[in-house]
Each structure stands twice: as C-alpha cells, then as structure tokens.
Amino acid sequence: MSEVAAYRAKEGGSMRSYTVGFIISIGLTIAAYLLVTQKVLSGWGLVYAIIGLAVVQLFAQLFFFLHLGRGPNRKWNFVTLILMLIIVFIVVAGSLWIMHNLNYHMTPQQMNQYMRQQDGGI
Amino acid sequence: MNSFASLLGKLDIHALPHDKITQGGAASLVLGMVAVVVLLTYFKRWKWLYREWLTTVDPKKIGIMYIVVALLMLLRGGADALMMRAQQATSVGAAHGVLSSDTFQQVFSAHGTIMIFFVGMGLMFGLFNLIVPLQIGSRDVAFPVLNATSFWLYAAGMALVNLSLVVGEFSAAGWLAYPPLSELKYSPGVGVDYWIWSLQIAGIGSLMSGINFFVTIVKMRCKGMDLMKMPLFCWSVLTTSVMIMFAFPILTVTLTLLALDRTLGMHFFTAGAGGNAMMYVNLIWAWGHPEVYILVLPAFGVYSEIVATFSRKSLFGYKSMVGALAAIAILSFTVWLHHFFTMGAGADVNAFFGIMTMLIAVPTGVKIFNWLFTMYQGRIHFASPMIWFMGFVFLFTLGGVAGVMMAVPPIDFQVHNSLFLVAHFHTMIISGVIFGYLAGITYWFPKFFGFKLNERLGKYAAWCWIVGFILAFGPLYILGLMGATRRLDHYSAAMGWQQLFIVAGIGVLIIGLGVFFQLLQFGVSIWQRKARLDYAPDPWRGRTLEWATPSPVPVYNFAKLPEVSGRDAFWAMKQTKQAAADKDFMDIRLPKNTPAGLLVAGFAFAAGFGIIWHIWALLVIGGLGVLSSIIIRSTAERTEYTIPAKQVERIETEARARESYA
Amino acid sequence: MEESAVVRPPSLKEERQEADSKTIFGFWVYIMTDCVLFASLFATYAVLHNNTVGGPGGKELFSLHYALTETLLLLTSSFTCGLAILAARARDKDKVLFWLGVTFLMGFGFLGLELHEFHSLAVSGNSWRRNGFLSAFFTLVGTHGLHITSGLIWMGTMMIRVAGSGLGRINVRRLTLLSLFWHFLDIVWIFIFTIVYLMGGAGV
Numbered sequence: 011m012s013e014v015a016a017y018r019a020k021e022g023g024s025m026r027s028y029t030v031g032f033i034i035s036i037g038l039t040i041a042a043y044l045l046v047t048q049k050v051l052s053g054w055g056l057v058y059a060i061i062g063l064a065v066v067q068l069f070a071q072l073f074f075f076l077h078l079g080r081g082p083n084r085k086w087n088f089v090t091l092i093l094m095l096i097i098v099f100i101v102v103a104g105s106l107w108i109m110h111n112l113n114y115h116m117t118p119q120q121m122n123q124y125m126r127q128q129d130g131g132i
Numbered sequence: 133m134n135s136f137a138s139l140l141g142k143l144d145i146h147a148l149p150h151d152k153i154t155q156g157g158a159a160s161l162v163l164g165m166v167a168v169v170v171l172l173t174y175f176k177r178w179k180w181l182y183r184e185w186l187t188t189v190d191p192k193k194i195g196i197m198y199i200v201v202a203l204l205m206l207l208r209g210g211a212d213a214l215m216m217r218a219q220q221a222t223s224v225g226a227a228h229g230v231l232s233s234d235t236f237q238q239v240f241s242a243h244g245t246i247m248i249f250f251v252g253m254g255l256m257f258g259l260f261n262l263i264v265p266l267q268i269g270s271r272d273v274a275f276p277v278l279n280a281t282s283f284w285l286y287a288a289g290m291a292l293v294n295l296s297l298v299v300g301e302f303s304a305a306g307w308l309a310y311p312p313l314s315e316l317k318y319s320p321g322v323g324v325d326y327w328i329w330s331l332q333i334a335g336i337g338s339l340m341s342g343i344n345f346f347v348t349i350v351k352m353r354c355k356g357m358d359l360m361k362m363p364l365f366c367w368s369v370l371t372t373s374v375m376i377m378f379a380f381p382i383l384t385v386t387l388t389l390l391a392l393d394r395t396l397g398m399h400f401f402t403a404g405a406g407g408n409a410m411m412y413v414n415l416i417w418a419w420g421h422p423e424v425y426i427l428v429l430p431a432f433g434v435y436s437e438i439v440a441t442f443s444r445k446s447l448f449g450y451k452s453m454v455g456a457l458a459a460i461a462i463l464s465f466t467v468w469l470h471h472f473f474t475m476g477a478g479a480d481v482n483a484f485f486g487i488m489t490m491l492i493a494v495p496t497g498v499k500i501f502n503w504l505f506t507m508y509q510g511r512i513h514f515a516s517p518m519i520w521f522m523g524f525v526f527l528f529t530l531g532g533v534a535g536v537m538m539a540v541p542p543i544d545f546q547v548h549n550s551l552f553l554v555a556h557f558h559t560m561i562i563s564g565v566i567f568g569y570l571a572g573i574t575y576w577f578p579k580f581f582g583f584k585l586n587e588r589l590g591k592y593a594a595w596c597w598i599v600g601f602i603l604a605f606g607p608l609y610i611l612g613l614m615g616a617t618r619r620l621d622h623y624s625a626a627m628g629w630q631q632l633f634i635v636a637g638i639g640v641l642i643i644g645l646g647v648f649f650q651l652l653q654f655g656v657s658i659w660q661r662k663a664r665l666d667y668a669p670d671p672w673r674g675r676t677l678e679w680a681t682p683s684p685v686p687v688y689n690f691a692k693l694p695e696v697s698g699r700d701a702f703w704a705m706k707q708t709k710q711a712a713a714d715k716d717f718m719d720i721r722l723p724k725n726t727p728a729g730l731l732v733a734g735f736a737f738a739a740g741f742g743i744i745w746h747i748w749a750l751l752v753i754g755g756l757g758v759l760s761s762i763i764i765r766s767t768a769e770r771t772e773y774t775i776p777a778k779q780v781e782r783i784e785t786e787a788r789a790r791e792s793y794a
Numbered sequence: 795m796e797e798s799a800v801v802r803p804p805s806l807k808e809e810r811q812e813a814d815s816k817t818i819f820g821f822w823v824y825i826m827t828d829c830v831l832f833a834s835l836f837a838t839y840a841v842l843h844n845n846t847v848g849g850p851g852g853k854e855l856f857s858l859h860y861a862l863t864e865t866l867l868l869l870t871s872s873f874t875c876g877l878a879i880l881a882a883r884a885r886d887k888d889k890v891l892f893w894l895g896v897t898f899l900m901g902f903g904f905l906g907l908e909l910h911e912f913h914s915l916a917v918s919g920n921s922w923r924r925n926g927f928l929s930a931f932f933t934l935v936g937t938h939g940l941h942i943t944s945g946l947i948w949m950g951t952m953m954i955r956v957a958g959s960g961l962g963r964i965n966v967r968r969l970t971l972l973s974l975f976w977h978f979l980d981i982v983w984i985f986i987f988t989i990v991y992l993m994g995g996a997g998v
Contacts, residue, residue: 032869056996061988083818094830097830112476381827381834
C-alpha cells in the first residue's frame with residue numbers, strides 16, 4: 011500500500027470524508043438559521059430544535075473532521091471525550107439549576123412580579 | 133517626570149509596607165533572599181544553579197524543587213497561623229491583640245491561599261514528579277519541557293504572593309475572594325489583583341501538569357504494566373489528574389471574570405449593573421470542591437504504599453481501592469453546593485447536594501477499611517511514616533464524620549462558617565494531605581538521597597504534629613458549636629471563649645515544635661549523611677518499581693526499562709531473585725536542559741506584575757515575551773542528548789559497588 | 795508486539811510513531827480541558843444573558859445574517875484546513891501552503907467581521923461595561939476570538955516553517971495539532987452561533 015493509502019486506512023481522513031462533513035455541516039447550519047428566521051418554531055420547541063441540530067453537527071464534525079473513532083489513540087480519545095462531556099453536563103446543568111433556584115429564592119417578591127411582567131418569565 | 137510616573141501605573145513609594153508586622157515579614161523575606169544570593173556568589177555556584185536546577189527537565193530534580201518551595205511556603209503559612217492564634221487568644225474585651233483588623237484579614241487570606249495553592253499543590257506535584265515515572269517503569273514524563281514550565285509557573289505565582297508582602301498589600305477578602313468584597317468598590321487596592329494573578333499563573337501550571345501526568349500514565353507505562361497492575365499511588369495520580377484537567381479550567385474562567393470586573397469595568401458580579409455575585413460563589417466552588425479532593429487523593433495513594441510496605445503485605449482490596457478513587461473523582465464534581473447551603477437555594481437543591489455529599493463519604497470509608505484490613509495480620513513496622521498514617525486514620529475519621537454531619541443542610545445552617553467548619557477542613561487537610569505528603573517525603577527520601585532521615589527526630593515530629601493538632605483544633609470544634617464564627621479578630625469577654633483559644637494557641641506552638649523537629653531532622657540527617665550514607669536501594673523492603681533502582685536514582689532511572697507481569701512488581705522480582713541487569717546495556721536518549729520554562733514563567737511574572745499595578749508596558753512586554761519564548765523554543769532542533777551504553781554500564785556498576793560496600 | 799528471546803529495543807520508527815501518538819493525544823486532552831473552559835463561559839452567559847438592566851438584548855443587537863456569514867466563513871476554513879492536512883499527508887508542499895493560506899485568509903476575515911461587530915456595539919453604547927449580559931457576551935465570544943487569533947499566529951508561523959524547511963515529520967505533526975485546534979474552534983463556534991446568536995435573535 012502507498013503511504014498515503016495506508017495512512018487513510020489507519021488514521022482516517024480523505025477528500026470524501028471532509029467533503030461529506032462539510033456539506034452536512036452547511037446543511038445543519040442553514041437549517042437552524044432558517045428555523046429561527048422563518049419563525050417555524052418558537053419558545054422551548056425552537057430551543058430544543060436548534061440545540062439538537064448543533065449537537066448533530068458536533069458529532070458530524072467529530073467524526074468527519076476530527077476522525078473520532080480512528081487512529082492509534084481512538085480508545086483513549088473517546089474515554090477522555092466522554093469524561094469531559096459528563097463533567098461539562100454536571101457543571102453546566104448543575105450551575106443553571108442552582109442559579110435559577112437561587113435567583114428565584116433570593117429575589118424579593120415585588121421584583122419577581124416585576125420581572126414576570128417584563129420578561130415573561132424568571 | 134509626569135510621564136515617567138504614569139509609566140509606573142499605580143506603583144509609588146506608598147506601596148512599601150506601613151505596619152510593623154508586615155515590615156517585619158517583608159524584611160525577613162528580603163534578607164532571606166539576599167542571604168541566598170550572597171551564599172551563591174561566595175561559593176561560586178551560579179553556573180551550577182543554572183545548569184543543574186534552573187534549566188533542568190529531569191522530573192526528579194523538578195520534584196525536589198517543588199517540595200523545597202512548598203516546605204518554605206509551609207513556614208510562611210505557619211507563621212500566619214501563629215499570628216492568627218496569637219491574635220485570637222489575646223484580642224478579648226478591651227484588648228485588641230497583636231494585629232490590626234486589616235492586617236488580620238490579609239493574614240488569614242494569605243494563610244489559606246498559601247497553604248492550599250503553594251504548600252498542598254506544591255508537595256503534591258513534587259511527589260508526582262519524583263515517583264510516577266519510577267513507579268510506572270519509565271524514564272521521564274510525557275512532556276518534559278511542559279513539566280519544567282509548570283514548575284516555574286508555580287514558582288512565579290509563589291513569587292507574586294511573596295512580593296505582595298514587600299510591595300503593595302495582599303488580598304483581605306479570604307482565600308476565595310468572594311465579590312462584592314473582592315470587587316473594585318470594596319477592595320480598591322492591589323491586594324485582590326495580586327491574589328488573582330498569582331493564582332491564575334500557578335493555575336495554568338497546574339492544569340498543564342494535570343494533562344502531563346495523565347498522558348504519562350496512559351501512554352508511558354512499561355511493558356506488562358496494565359492499568360490494573362499499577363501501584364495504587366499511580367492510580368491516585370491518574371484520577372487526580374483527571375480532576376485537575378476538568379476542574380482548573382473553571383478556576384481560570386472564574387479568576388478571569390473577576391479580573392475583568394476589576395480591570396475592564398465589566399459586570400459579572402456587580403449587583404447594580406446586572407451582575408450576579410452568587411454566580412461567583414457557584415463557579416469558584418465548582419472548582420473548589422474538586423480541588424480539595426485533588427489535594428487529598430494522592431495522599432491516599434501515599435498511604436496505600438506506606439501501609440502495604442510497613443505491614444509487609446500487599447494492599448487489601450486493590451480493585452475496590454481503584455474503584456473508590458474513580459468514584460471519588462467523579463463524585464467530587466457533584467457536591468459543590470454544600471459550601472453554600474446557606475446562600476438561599478431551595479430545599480430541593482440543598483437536599484440533592486446534601487445527599488451527594490453523604491454519598492462521597494462512602495468510597496473514602498472503603499479506603500479506610502482497606503488500609504486497616506491491610507494491617508490486619510501483617511508484620512507491622514512502626515517507622516515514622518506509619519506514625520503519620522496512624523495519626524491520619526484516627527483524626528481523619530473523626531473530622532470526616534464532622535463533614536458528614538454538615539452534609540445535612542439543617543445542621544449546616546447552624547455551623548456554616550463557624551469554627552466547627554474551620555476545624556473540620558483543617559482536620560481533613562492536615563491529617564489527610566499534610567501528614568500524607570510528609571510521610572511520603574520521609575518514605576521516599578532515601579531513594580533520592582541515598583540515606584534515610586533521622587528516624588527518632590521524625591517520630592518526635594510526627595507525635596508533636598498529632599498532639600499539637602488535637603490541642604489546636606479540638607477546641608475549635610467546641611468553639612464552633614458554641615457559636616464562634618470564623619475570621620474573628622476580636623470578641624467580647626462575655627463569650628467565655630478565651631480559654632479555648634489559649635489551648636488552641638498552645639496546640640499550634642506544639643505543631644511548631646513538630647516543625648522545628650523536622651527542620652532539625654533535615655539538618656542533622658544532612659550533617660550526618662556521610663555516616664548514614666548506605667546507598668541502600670531498598671531500605672524499607674518496598675514492593676514497587678521505584679525501589680528497583682540505585683539510590684540516588686541515576687538520571688535515566690532504569691538502565692533497562694523493566695518488564696512486569698503483576699502487581700507489586702518489585703516484590704515479585706525479589707521473590708524470584710531476578711538479577712539486576714549487568715549486560716546488554718544500550719545508549720539512552722534523554723531531553724536536554726532548556727531555559728524555556730524559566731523564561732516563560734519569568735515573562736508571565738512580569739506580565740502579572742504589570743496588570744496588578746496597571747503598568748501596561750510591562751504587561752505587553754511580558755505577554756510578548758511569553759509568546760516569543762514559546763515560538764523560539766519550538767524552533768529548537770537537537771533537543772536530546774545521548775548517554776552512551778558504556779557510560780550507563782559504568783554508572784550501574786559503580787552503584788552496585790556502593791551498595792555492597794555500605 | 796512480536797515475541798523474541800532477546801529484548802529488542804524499539805526501532806527508531808516505532809519510537810517516533812510512539813512519540814507522535816503521545817503528543818497528538820496530549821493535545822487532544824488539552825482540547826478537552828478547553829471545552830470545560832468554554833462550558834464555564836457558556837454557563838455564565840446563560841445565567842447573565844437576560845441581565846440587560848433595561849437595555850437592548852440579543853434580539854435588538856444581533857444581526858442573524860451577519861452571524862451566519864461569519865459561521866459559513868469559519869466552517870469553510872475548517873474544511874480547507876482539512877484539505878491542507880490531506881496535502882500534508884501526501885507530502886505536497888505547495889498544496890499545503892495554498893490551502894493553509896486560504897484557511898488563514900478566511901480565519902482572518904472571520905476575525906475582521908467579529909471585530910467590526912464588537913466595534914459597532916461598543917461605539918453605540920453597548921460595550922462590555924454596560925451590563926452583565928454584554929460582559930458575558932463579549933467575554934464568551936471574545937475568548938473564542940482570542941483562540942482564533944492564537945490559531946492564526948500559529949498558522950502563520952507554520953506556513954513560514956513549511957515554506958522554509960518543508961514537510962518533515964515534526965512539521966506534519968504540528969500541522970496535525972493545528973488542524974485539531976482549528977476544527978475544535980469551529981465546533982465551539984457552532985454552539986456560540988446557536989446559543990448566543992440564534993437563541994438571542996429569536997428572543998429566547
């Protein structure tokens with residue numbers, strides 16, 4: 011095998027994989043943009059949809075651009091990725107829950123009402 | 133003249149210390165440094181210092197430097213402790229003690245900051261560097277120059293903290309600098325900025341080390357050493373490195389946000405303009421809680437090595453020990469709200485974190501039982517490391533129970549920020565972290581220096597620390613339950629607290645006596661070293677690979693990288709009477725020394741000083757200096773040197789001859 | 795590894811592959827830590843994004859098509875960076891320099907657009923000093939921008955290096971690390987685009 015082909019087999023990465031990844035990413039980006047500008051969805055439905063699209067694009071790029079799952083370190087790359095995602099989830103979700111809870115409990119009653127009127131939510 | 137003054141930013145003659153205590157501290161610091169410079173010049177050792185220490189990339193040397201700096205900082209943090217005890221024992225009723233309020237606040241802020249970041253982390257990284265490559269049968273860490281840079285960044289942070297004693301002031305906002313107190317409005321001086329930037333610089337070093345040791349253990353274990361055959365100390369380093377990797381970025385962000393508020397007028401934590409001070413508390417503890425487990429897990433690892441060796445038994449329950457380490461590592465990220473139960477979250481949030489906090493006590497309990505089971509029916513040798521361990525088991529268990537109490541939010545509401553809390557965390561850190569690392573230093577000292585430390589003095593020291601600790605912190609548990617809050621610089625005589633504070637003061641003096649014995653121990657052991665030098669490679673009858681090398685360890689660690697087949701690899705080698713390699717030596721390639729780490733840290737120090745004092749030119753120079761140093765280093769071509777096989781053979785033969793002689 | 799009666803030292807090629815694999819893994823681990831850094835900034839933004847103290851919020855301040863342009867520019871540069879790496883594998887120096895140059899220009903363009911947006915916000919009274927929302931916005935997006943700047947500096951030095959000393963083992967390894975960095979920055983931007991601009995623009 012030529013060195014390049016051998017590399018491709020081992021490490022991943024080829025014109026095809028980058029191009030496919032690129033097109034998928036463009037598609038997902040424009041889809042999310044249109045969802046917002048065309049006001050297809052609103053409120054929490056919109057949030058879940060565009061975050062969902064972002065997560066799909068994340069995996070697409072992880073696979074097509076970063077070649078996750080291939081290469082000599084693929085097992086440990088994956089382990090550290092998963093550990094990171096777990097920690098990020100705990101810290102971010104935990105912080106949002108805590109801060110939301112604190113903001114609610116530590117805001118004086120009048121402010122709560124005022125904010126409810128102004129922003130439509132706390 | 134005006135433009136020159138403005139070039140200096142906020143720096144002017146008033147930055148020098150005003151009160152006697154600070155002046156005394158500053159003077160002793162400056163005199164100490166002058167003494168070092170004089171000695172180096174007199175003995176013509178500058179070139180030696182540069183060649184052997186300032187530019188080294190040998191983790192053994194870097195480890196020694198970490199520990200030396202950390203022990204020096206222990207003296208400074210201890211001096212702070214003595215001052216605080218003196219203040220609280222005497223500042224009653226009409227009397228106002230030895231320190232002014234402002235000085236007292238800087239003292240307790242410096243005490244906490246120094247002890248956690250520069251003593252605890254320093255001792256920890258010191259042992260990582262000394263022991264991990266040897267225990268996994270490797271010559272080096274994964275990224276030697278990064279490793280050196282980490283040390284020098286730690287030193288730069290330490291230098292900034294100490295500089296605040298001479299030029300300017302330190303933070304008076306506690307070791308965690310909560311806003312709004314730490315915001316510009318209530319802390320307009322440079323103290324908090326010193327705090328921010330010394331920690332930011334040292335923190336980057338820590339993060340880099342976490343990555344370094346993680347990759348080292350994952351990728352550089354010797355042949356046959358599967359993860360489940362590693363010594364438990366290495367498992368503790370692996371799990372700790374994961375915690376460091378994922379916790380320290382949070383600290384980086386939080387310090388940056390506070391700095392942006394103070395320096396660029398942003399509004400992350402300023403209530404009037406849409407900031408949220410509670411977010412600071414949330415983020416800093418999201419880092420802060422994993423941090424305390426980062427400090428203690430390697431100490432647990434040290435205890436595992438010590439208990440097995442001095443009980444002449446393999447560690448009981450290896451798998452559950454590994455499981456416990458992993459569980460603690462993950463769980464440590466799920467409990468952080470227990471540091472602010474009283475900040476106002478609802479019962480649901482408090483309950484969740486209270487339960488998680490109680491859960492995390494379980495794996496720690498598993499470890500305690502496993503150490504005790506290891507001792508059971510072992511042939512125990514009560515060398516001084518074991519004395520440290522026994523003190524730990526007794527005290528840590530009691531202090532841990534206090535922690536589980538406080539995990540219950542209604543109880544915490546009564547004792548939050550009281551001396552009960554202070555006693556709890558000091559029990560954890562002193563009997564866990566400090567005893568562990570001191571025991572580790574005693575245990576591994578002969579491996580790196582060829583002679584043991586004086587055991588008798590070591591035992592005196594250990595006992596003084598244990599008894600002193602009980603006297604110093606026992607009263608604090610009681611005082612806390614009596615309602616005494618932390619960080620008090622004065623209280624009314626009617627409280628009836630003074631006697632307990634006096635007992636606590638005596639306790640700290642006894643700890644001080646213990647420190648004195650340790651200093652004496654080092655002095656005496658080094659003085660007597662020619663008589664004590666026995667080069668014994670295995671003075672404690674160890675079980676793990678580090679004992680398979682000569683003492684002191686040659687620069688390349690192992691002439692031939694070992695191949696192992698089970699746990700306690702060295703023990704197995706001894707049982708099968710595996711002969712040490714005496715032929716088939718090969719050339720060994722090692723990384724060359726480089727000033728890159730020193731330069732990066734030096735420029736970082738300059739940049740930090742520049743931001744603190746608003747000397748923008750210095751910031752720019754420092755920043756560009758860091759960048760240039762990195763780029764220039766990356767152009768270095770021949771970064772390794774070779775030790776020819778013949779020289780390896782000679783070193784090995786000489787080492788063996790020394791051993792049999794002594 | 796094959797069995798042998800005598801311990802065989804690893805060949806130079808094996809040692810070098812091991813060293814490369816170790817370095818690339820180490821860089822991946824660093825990227826994981828950078829993810830936690832950005833996650834903390836995202837959490838801060840999420841907590842503070844409604845704290846406008848009566849001032850304009852994302853809906854008023856963000857231009858979605860402008861952000862889309864930035865996004866497509868950065869995404870394309872991530873693609874061309876991949877092409878540069880393919881050329882590096884094939885040891886084609888001219889192609890490497892070409893695609894790196896294109897990537898650099900697009901990255902530079904992205905940065906320019908971003909700085910323009912920052913500037914117009916600042917001069918219209920919506921600087922980072924105004925409120926918690928803007929502090930968080932400028933810091934989150936600005937941190938990404940600082941990373942892009944570092945990447946561009948790195949890319950510039952790599953182009954000079956490759957032009958000067960060609961595509962040896964070390965340069966190829968460094969290009970691999972650079973491409974990891976650049977792809978990672980595009981991934982972070984996906985989330986900035988989604989959470990800051992799209993959600994902000996939708997008034998969520």
